[in-house]
Every structure is written in structure tokens, then in C-alpha cells.
Amino acid sequence: MSDFFTETLYDPLGQSFRIDKLYYEQKTEHQHLMIFHNAFLGRVMTLDGVVQTTERDEFIYHEMMAHVPMFAHGNAKKVLIIGGGDGGMLREALRHKNVEQVTMVEIDGAVIEMSKQWLPNHSQGAFDDPRANIVIADGMDFVRETEMRFDVIISDSTDPIGPGEVLFSNDFYAQCKRILNPGGVMVTQNGVPFFQVDEVRNTAIRMSASFSDQTFYSAAVPTYYGGIMTFAWGSDESTLRTIDLDSLQQRYQQAGIETRYYTPEIHRASFALPRYVDIAIAEAKA
Amino acid sequence: MTQRAIRYGATEDEKALYLDLVKKHGSPLLVISREKLLQQYNTLKQQLPGVALYYAIKAFPYPAIIEILDKAGACFDVASAGEIDLLQAQHISGRRTIHTHPIKKDAEIRAALRGGSTTFVVDNIDELKKLLPYRQRIGVLLRVSFRSETTQIDLSRKFGCSPDSVIELVEQASALGAHIRGLSFHVGSQSTLPKAHVEAIERCSQIINDAAAINPNPMDILDIGGGFPVSYNFEDMDNEAYFTPIREAIKQYVPDGIRVIAEPGRYLIAPAVTAISSVSGKAKRGDYQWYYLDDGVYGSYSGQIFDHACYPLQILNDEAQREVAILAGPTCDSIDIIAEDIELPKLEEGDLVIGHMMGAYTYATSTQFNSLSGASIIVI
Numbered sequence: 001m002s003d004f005f006t007e008t009l010y011d012p013l014g015q016s017f018r019i020d021k022l023y024y025e026q027k028t029e030h031q032h033l034m035i036f037h038n039a040f041l042g043r044v045m046t047l048d049g050v051v052q053t054t055e056r057d058e059f060i061y062h063e064m065m066a067h068v069p070m071f072a073h074g075n076a077k078k079v080l081i082i083g084g085g086d087g088g089m090l091r092e093a094l095r096h097k098n099v100e101q102v103t104m105v106e107i108d109g110a111v112i113e114m115s116k117q118w119l120p121n122h123s124q125g126a127f128d129d130p131r132a133n134i135v136i137a138d139g140m141d142f143v144r145e146t147e148m149r150f151d152v153i154i155s156d157s158t159d160p161i162g163p164g165e166v167l168f169s170n171d172f173y174a175q176c177k178r179i180l181n182p183g184g185v186m187v188t189q190n191g192v193p194f195f196q197v198d199e200v201r202n203t204a205i206r207m208s209a210s211f212s213d214q215t216f217y218s219a220a221v222p223t224y225y226g227g228i229m230t231f232a233w234g235s236d237e238s239t240l241r242t243i244d245l246d247s248l249q250q251r252y253q254q255a256g257i258e259t260r261y262y263t264p265e266i267h268r269a270s271f272a273l274p275r276y277v278d279i280a281i282a283e284a285k286a
Numbered sequence: 287m288t289q290r291a292i293r294y295g296a297t298e299d300e301k302a303l304y305l306d307l308v309k310k311h312g313s314p315l316l317v318i319s320r321e322k323l324l325q326q327y328n329t330l331k332q333q334l335p336g337v338a339l340y341y342a343i344k345a346f347p348y349p350a351i352i353e354i355l356d357k358a359g360a361c362f363d364v365a366s367a368g369e370i371d372l373l374q375a376q377h378i379s380g381r382r383t384i385h386t387h388p389i390k391k392d393a394e395i396r397a398a399l400r401g402g403s404t405t406f407v408v409d410n411i412d413e414l415k416k417l418l419p420y421r422q423r424i425g426v427l428l429r430v431s432f433r434s435e436t437t438q439i440d441l442s443r444k445f446g447c448s449p450d451s452v453i454e455l456v457e458q459a460s461a462l463g464a465h466i467r468g469l470s471f472h473v474g475s476q477s478t479l480p481k482a483h484v485e486a487i488e489r490c491s492q493i494i495n496d497a498a499a500i501n502p503n504p505m506d507i508l509d510i511g512g513g514f515p516v517s518y519n520f521e522d523m524d525n526e527a528y529f530t531p532i533r534e535a536i537k538q539y540v541p542d543g544i545r546v547i548a549e550p551g552r553y554l555i556a557p558a559v560t561a562i563s564s565v566s567g568k569a570k571r572g573d574y575q576w577y578y579l580d581d582g583v584y585g586s587y588s589g590q591i592f593d594h595a596c597y598p599l600q601i602l603n604d605e606a607q608r609e610v611a612i613l614a615g616p617t618c619d620s621i622d623i624i625a626e627d628i629e630l631p632k633l634e635e636g637d638l639v640i641g642h643m644m645g646a647y648t649y650a651t652s653t654q655f656n657s658l659s660g661a662s663i664i665v666i
């Protein structure tokens with residue numbers, strides 16, 4: 001009989017995945033990692049008892065986190081990804097032909113190597129793209145020290161309980177603002193508000209200390225169960241958020257990117273939030 | 287101070303076993319018996335049917351022990367990130383743990399969550415507040431204090447809220463959005479009479495009933511802790527006499543729908559470990575014959591200091607002629623004495639001294655004082 005992996009995210013409940021074949025398991029200094037096959041989801045990567053990504057639904061997460069800020073910006077040449085060791089975000093960002101360079105800062109080089117080997121469908125060769133600039137470093141140190149400047153910053157972190165805690169700090173957002181070009185935007189993954197509404201509250205407070213236009217957009221990623229997840233949005237250019245549908249459609253068509261979840265309509269709609277999330281944000285900022 | 291139990295002589299089988307182990311692995315040794323460990327586990331399961339057993343790793347934090355109990359179906363009581371690491375190394379899910387340390391740094395809470403340990407114990411409002419940032423992910427047990435005169439190690443002075451304050455804490459917790467899943471207590475270690483558990487079970491059951499009226503979510507756990515005793519004098523413990531009242535208290539008092547769990551440490555592991563040390567040297571000082579062993583109170587016998595234990599000793603030689611002797615440990619410190627004023631037959635360098643019931647809080651609290659590497663641990 002096959003083993004099951006049961007998530008340990010929440011005390012009163014947890015989803016289980018059948019492990020049809022275990023490809024890889026490692027406890028590194030930073031984290032406990034597993035990659036296995038599930039008949040429905042394909043390859044599944046877990047970290048510290050929490051599902052990180054699956055082959056079946058990763059497109060939703062990666063498309064929404066890369067294309068929403070990049071199409072809103074419209075002319076991103078320099079993109080920074082913090083985390084994202086599996087290469088999925090790099091893949092989506094590099095699909096924008098006009099991008100000159102995507103810098104990806106991953107704390108653990110072993111995650112990249114392991115992903116290339118065991119999750120090749122995530123990166124699909126993106127690590128070999130000449131426009132990819134891979135840096136193995138602590139994301140916080142990088143944003144504090146770099147002289148580079150970016151049009152779009154994407155923080156593809158673990159949840160704030162994990163080693164990515166600093167990527168949810170005031171200081172991180174302030175440093176990101178420092179290294180954004182005028183008219184730039186940063187986005188971060190921000191958890192499932194149905195279970196973790198405090199994460200929305202905290203980010204709303206901390207990110208709006210650095211950005212005049214701070215909000216969230218959302219998408220439902222099935223294996224991050226609990227309904228929609230939120231992505232935090234921070235910019236000093238409020239027109240990026242309110243960009244009209246026509247402009248988005250034009251950019252989308254020009255880019256010629258074949259997407260499976262993202263559409264200009266979804267893009268616009270994703271900024272509409274459920275009322276309980278709106279209320280939490282309003283209360284936090286009050 | 288408890289009277290020291292000494293057994294003189296050994297069966298041929300015992301002698302052969304000990305000598306063979308020392309020949310193979312050297313001395314000093316701590317010998318873990320898989321069979322005895324499983325026997326203790328199975329006895330406790332039988333005596334407390336339906337009670338989920340969470341081995342208190344602190345009693346003897348060692349991979350082989352965790353592995354044996356894991357295979358037998360046990361869950362685990364963890365009190366630190368290090369203990370969670372021990373479980374993770376063996377791919378044991380945090381789902382099968384509770385984190386029982388009532389006082390925690392934030393870093394400790396986060397490490398536990400990363401390890402998948404999501405049920406926490408607290409005993410006061412300040413500690414509860416530390417859990418609030420994680421309130422949507424966790425369940426909380428409130429530790430209640432019951433002082434007892436019949437335990438060797440009182441654990442209700444340092445930890446636990448008074449039974450009278452539980453309702454108020456449950457109210458505060460629910461106002462703050464944290465879910466109190468149940469109550470826990472620890473009557474103290476080596477609790478020699480079942481009365482302590484029986485009274486605590488009765489009182490906690492009442493509190494659980496009282497709390498039902500104000501707790502928005504029903505409680506689902508009563509954790510009756512550890513404390514189950516073992517015999518340190520070569521007599522077999524009367525399990526039936528000890529556990530029957532506890533079993534009956536659970537049946538009689540615990541409300542329906544409450545899952546009872548326990549955190550045994552000593553009971554499971556103490557009888558499963560035997561220390562073998564040997565005489566490294568001797569001296570006649572005044573009226574006393576001193577024997578210096580290769581293990582002592584800074585090593586495997588540390589429980590004589592920290593755990594107030596007095597381990598039953600066995601000398602393989604059963605010669606009737608004995609003299610007053612002192613068994614001392616290998617370090618330079620004068621406190622390093624295992625036993626004084628005991629009658630021993632003449633021992634020679636290399637003779638073995640066997641310590642029984644040496645599983646609980648022995649290796650766990652041993653030190654590297656004098657840069658001694660300590661006993662090797664083997665599993666038979």
C-alpha cells in the first residue's frame with residue numbers, strides 16, 4: 001500500500017496526497033524537502049510538511065505572479081525574482097520577449113539543482129536562457145546590498161513560518177522600493193486568507209509603509225487549499241493597478257504568450273477581493 | 287534517601303551476556319533491550335486501552351528508541367526543536383507529536399511549526415499570547431497544576447495553572463481567537479500511587495464539562511501526562527493494582543468525545559536499559575574499600591543527581607564475604623560517587639558492575655565532564 005503525505009499546516013485539518021513514487025527526499029541545513037509523484041497532480045514538491053508546488057497546478061501560481069505585474073508595467077526590462085528555486089517563475093518571466101534580464105536570487109543552490117533534475121517541467125530550460133542571471137544568496141542580503149535596479153520584483157517565498165520570514169518584513173519591502181526603478185512594482189505571495197488572514201493584515205501594514213499604492217490580488221491555486229490565495233502588490237505608480245482592459249489586451253496580444261490561466265480579463269478581475277479580505281485590509285490600515 | 291537495592295551474583299546466562307557485550311563493545315555501556323521496551327509499551331497499551339501514548343523523548347532521546355516505538359505505533363511528546371529534529375531524521379510526521387513545553391521562545395514555536403508540530407501546551411496568558419500570531423494554524427492544551435505528595439519529582443510547582451483559573455483562560459483564549467483543544471497535566475514523575483492521576487482526571491473532567499458552556503469549540507483532548515512509576519528495587523511492579531484505578535477513572539469521569547492521551551517517559555524506557563561498567567582501579571582509604579568505575583554520576587548515573595534516582599545494582603560475584611565499600615565514578619570530582627556504605631565482595635580491576643532500570647533520565651542528562659566520552663549505546 002502506498003504512503004500518504006499529510007500536510008502539517010493546520011492543527012484541526014490537513015490535506016493528504018498519495019505518494020506513488022518518491023523521487024527525492026532530503027533534510028538540508030535549512031529545510032526538509034520531498035519530491036514525489038501523485039497520479040493526479042504529477043510531481044509534487046513539499047517543504048517542511050507543506051506543499052510548495054505541483055506539476056498540475058503550478059501554472060496558475062506562476063502565470064499570475066509573473067504576468068500580472070509584467071503586463072501591468074508594460075515595459076519591464078529588468079526583473080528580480082526572490083526565491084523561486086524550482087524555476088517556474090523564471091520560465092514565465094522570460095516568456096516576455098522584451099525582458100533583458102531576469103535575476104533570480106535563491107538562498108539554496110541545491111534546490112535549483114534538485115529542481116532541474118526532478119522538476120524539469122517547471123523550468124523547461126529557463127536556467128539556460130542567456131537572459132537568466134542566477135544568484136545564490138540570501139534574498140534579504142541581496143536587496144540590501146545590490147546596486148542593480150529593477151522594473152518588477154517578484155517575491156516567490158515560502159510561508160512566513162519558514163526560512164523566508166524576513167521576506168515579509170518592513171525592511172525587505174523598504175529595500176525593494178529602494179531598488180525599484182520609478183514606475184516599478186513588487187509583488188509577493190501572501191498565503192490563503194481564509195486560513196491566514198493575519199498575513200494579509202501584516203503585509204498591508206508593512207508594505208504600505210514603503211509604497212503609496214498597496215493592495216492585493218488573488219487567484220485560486222487548488223493545492224494551496226482554502227479558496228483564493230492573495231498576492232501583495234506594492235508600487236508608487238497607482239496607474240499600474242488601474243490599467244484598463246484595452247491596454248492589457250493589446251499588450252497580451254503583442255507579447256504572443258500562450259497562457260493557461262492568465263487572461264487580461266482575469267488580470268482585471270483578480271484585484272476584486274472578497275469582502276472579508278477588504279475588511280481585514282481596511283482594519284489593518286486604519 | 288531510598289535504600290539501595292543490590293543483587294549479588296548472576297545466572298550463567300546473564301554473566302555470559304554481560305561479558306560478551308563488554309568483549310564486543312568495551313565498557314562502559316548502556317544496553318537498550320528492544321524486547322523489554324516493546325514489552326513496556328504493550329503493557330501500558332493493555333493497561334490503558336484507548337489511550338494514545340506519546341513517548342516523552344526527553345527521557346532518553348535516542349534514534350533507535352524512537353524507531354522501535356514508531357514501529358510499534360507510538361506518538362511523541364516533544365519539548366524542543368532538537369527533539370523534533372530527531373523525529374524528522376526518521377521521517378516521522380509532526381502530526382504525531384504534541385509540543386508540551388509550556389514556556390517557549392518565538393523561535394522555538396516557529397521551529398515546531400516547521401516540523402509539523404501544531405498542538406502546543408501553555409499554562410498562562412502571556413504564553414498564550416505568544417501563540418497568537420499562529421492562532422489559525424494551531425491547537426492549544428492548557429496545562430493544569432496538581433501538587434502531589436506521592437511523586438518523587440514534583441512537576442506542578444514549576445508548571446501549570448491552578449484548576450480554578452482554567453475557565454478564565456479558556457474565555458481569554460476564545461476572545462483572542464485561539465482554540466483550546468483540551469487540558470493536560472503532569473502529576474510528577476515516578477508517581478508511586480495512582481491516586482494522583484485519579485484525582486487529576488476527575489477534576490479535569492469536571493473542568494472540561496464546565497468549559498463546554500463557554501468554549502465556542504468543544505474540547506477534544508485530555509492529556510494525562512507521564513509519571514507512571516517503575517520499580518527500583520528488583521521487585522516486579524504490580525501493574526494491575528496501579529493502573530486499574532486510573533483506567534476506571536478514565537471510564538467514569540472523562541466526558542464522551544474526549545480523546546485521552548498520555549506522555550509516558552520513565553515507564554517505557556527505564557526498565558529497557560541496563561548500564562554495564564567496570565572497575566578501573568581501587569584503593570583502601572581508612573575503613574573503606576574504594577572502587578573506581580569507568581562510569582559515574584557525570585555519565586550514565588547522572589540521574590542520581592538530577593532525577594533523585596537510586597539505581598538497583600548487580601555484582602556478578604556472589605561471594606558471601608563482603609566489606610564496606612564505596613563505588614565512585616571516573617571523574618576528579620568528589621561528588622562523583624555512585625554508592626556509599628554498601629557491602630561488596632572483593633572486586634578486581636575489570637570486574638563488572640551492572641546498573642538496572644537505567645533508561646530514564648540517565649543518558650539524557652549525562653555530561654562530558656573531564657572530556658570523558660561516556661558509555662557507548664547499543665541495542666540488543
Ligand SMILES: Cc1ncc(COP(=O)(O)O)c(C=O)c1O
Binds near residue numbers: 549552
Ligand atoms: C511535560 C512532560 N511530559 C512527560 C514527561 C515524562 O514523565 P515521566 O518520565 O514521568 O513519564 C515529563 C517529564 O519531565 C514532562 O515534563
